[in-house]
Amino acid sequence: MKMNWGTGIVLVFVGFATIMISMVRICMKQDDLHLVEENYYAETIRYQSHIDKVGNTQERGQQVMQQLPGQAALQFALPAGASGEVHLFRPSDARLDQRLSVAGTPTEEAVVLPLEGLKAGYWKAKLTWQLGEQAFYEELSIHL
Template sequence: MKINWGTSIVLAFVGFISFIMYFIITMNVDKAYDHELVTEDYYGVELAYQNDIDRLNNANTLSENVSYKKTKDGLVITFPKGLDYKTIKGKIILYRPSSKQLDFETPISLSDAHLLVKDKRLLDGRWNLRIEWEYQGKPYLFKEEIHL
């Protein structure tokens, strides 16, 4: 059987379209290629971004900002000295970019200037640390990418 150039072009297009469709179906069905949104309400979070900028600016006006240190017990978060730690309220959010199931949020409850996040919840790798806290009615924010 002899194939002319018109048939060859049609077969090439059909082969190319089949190849592309295979990859589209594989990427949508296979769990190994699972893709998650960074946040469920992406646009709502972006609209509230100015609040984050204001909170970061408030934190930058402090003489000392929040700090953290990895210890054998976990992640120790230290709040600025000179503040009445009993009146600090807020939450600590640890976000794992590679897996939504590992994300967690912890309320801030201080008995001294330090807060310990237990090591059993923290796997090695990259985390985004976000500390939203309030002191004397003024909101503050500390966020940083950390590697454990």
């Protein structure tokens, strides 16, 4: 059987259309996609506040959050009277994210937060804290 050019071109277009429709159907069936932020557009409006917090932290010149070497724990050295929140952020699965409150101790001793219950892998710890009227922000990458 001999095919002419017209039949070959039609078969190529039909094959391409079939592959494209199949790919679209596969993509539409996925339900485990997670956005980095639920309210992305509202977050962009508040971004200047975030820039100010980062600037305050850089002016202060001292980090208050660190991962303890060889341990699954974070250490916070917040000044007395400071309080804040740490967001344990899992980029690969938003369902594992956690938010915890932290506060400075009157004696300014470091507070240790164990991380044993977290799933192994890559995490980001995002610390937002406030001392008086000034707000601060720190971020730390963690590998458990």
